[in-house]
Each structure stands twice: as structure tokens, then as C-alpha cells.
Amino acid sequence: MAKKVNLEHQPRKASSVIKTSIVSVIFILYMFPFLLVLVNSLKRKVNIVKHPLQILDDAGLQWVNYKNAIEKMDFIRSFGNSFIITAVSVVLLIVFSSMAAYIFVRTDWKACKISFFAMMASMVIPFQVIMIPLVSIYGGKLGILNSRTVLILMNFGFGASMCTFMCHGFIKSNVPIALEEAARIDGCGPHGIFFKIVFPLMKPILSTIAILEVLGLWNDYLLPSLVLGKKNLYTLPLAIRTFYGTFTNDYGNIMAGLTLSIIPIVIVYVFLQKYIVGGVIAGAVKS
Secondary structure, X not given: OOOOOOOOHHHHHHHHHXXXXXXXXXXXXXXXXXXXXXXXXXXXXXXXXXXXXXXXXXXXXXXXHHHHHHHHOOHHHHHHHHHHHHHHHHHHHHHHHHHHHHHHHHOOOHHHHHHHHHHHHHHHOOHHXXXXXXXXXXXXXXXXXXOHHHHHHHHHHHHHHHHHHHHXXXXXXXXXXXXXXXXXXXXXXXXXXXXXHHHHHOHHHHHHHHHXXXXXXXXXXXXXXXXXXXXXXXXXXXXXXXXXXXOOEOHHHHHHHHHHHHHXXXXXXXXXXXXXXXXXXXXXXXX
């Protein structure tokens, strides 16, 4: 007796195969640059130039590239600078942006509304427009460049608007005012209400902000290159610049340095990527 063929599942199966194929192609395209850097970090310069897509070097794996990169980049110091600048900047952004957003949402003063719209308007100003005056004022007139503290404050200033905007939307849609009123009746003050009630409820959006800011600040090159001129203050992106010469570039060491600087942020993103999607959804959907 002939078996009946279930035709209902065939279109679904074909659709699933097509979707999987598309996602796989996109994944390969996204991963290709990183894999290319990783492969070439273990090859000699001559092999990189002649055969950039060759997986293995004819002379074997060139682990010496990583040794040279760590020494020439002063990797430990550069990693420490990147870590300190990124960590402190993100903490400041999370704490003060959430506090500012809370005030903007819960206060009916006209001054607060004007300040909020002014802060939002500042997001449309490109950084490239103000970077030259910024360096001219802070470096030429005030002479306070070449400092991690100045860079941290600038990171906070340029990132506060977006972070405040995200926190504002989350508080307005997902933090019920009834909880605050109940805490106020129980004798809780303004600071206690924010840090004990509101701040813990903001974990999804704050996690999203933290991850996005870490990704951006860790890889930032333009602003640190304008602020940090001393080699002992270099972040990892600036330290990689030391491999570029006027007449020659050591591609093997450059690729090794790039790999060393990318790996920490890739690890952070892989383990915490779910918070990005969760935080954005939580901020967009009104409870």
C-alpha cells in the first residue's frame, strides 16, 4: 500500500531551509572580516601580501606576531587604559543618565522639559563639527588634554543625551508611579525611592546601555586620538597605530594587535547580547 505524502509540511520545510540558508550567509559575511584578521595574524607579512586568503602560512603558525604585538603595543598598559576609561565612563553614564531621566519624567517643571528637549536636540549635532573647536579650547586655551579624566568626562558628555533618552522612555512606559507612591507613604525619601525602587526596575535598559557603550567606547579611536597624545595614556586602538610606519606596515603584528583588542569585546558581547534585545524590547513596549 502506497504511503500518503503529507504536502502541508513541504512548504514549511522549504521556507525553513531558505531562512536558515539566508541567516547562514549573513553570519558568514559578518564573521569574514574577523576570521580574515585572525588567520592573517598567524602569518608572515610576505604571505599576507601575496596570499591574504590562505589559511596557513607556508612556514607554520607565526605566534611571534602576538609576542611582538604585546611588546610593541605595551599591551598591559594599553589594556588597562582602555578598561579604566571605558568602565568609569559607563558607570557615570548609567548612574547620572538614569537620575536625569527620572527627574525629567516625574517633574512637571517647564525648565525640566526645556532642558530635556535641548538635550535631545544635541544628539543631531555631528561630533566632527565640534571636534576642532573642542581640541582648540581644551588643548590650546585650557591646556588640560593628555588626561584620562578629561577623556572620561568627554565620553560622558557625548553619551549622556542618548542614554538619558533611552532611560526616559523606559521609566515612562515601564516604571509604575504607584510603586513610588506606596514607598513614599511608607516614609521612603526621594533618594531611597530612586535607588531602592526605580533603579532596580531599570536593569533591562541599563544593561543595554552598558553593553552598547562598552562596545562603542572600547573601539573608539577618533576622540582618544584628539585627547591623548602621550604614549603611556594610549588605549588599545591608539596603541595599534604604532605599527603603522611612514614607509612600511608590519601587517602580521597589526593583525595580531587587532585580534588581541577585539577578543575581550567579542567575549562580552557573546555572553551579554540577550540583554541588548531584551532591554530594547522592554523600553519599546508599554506595560
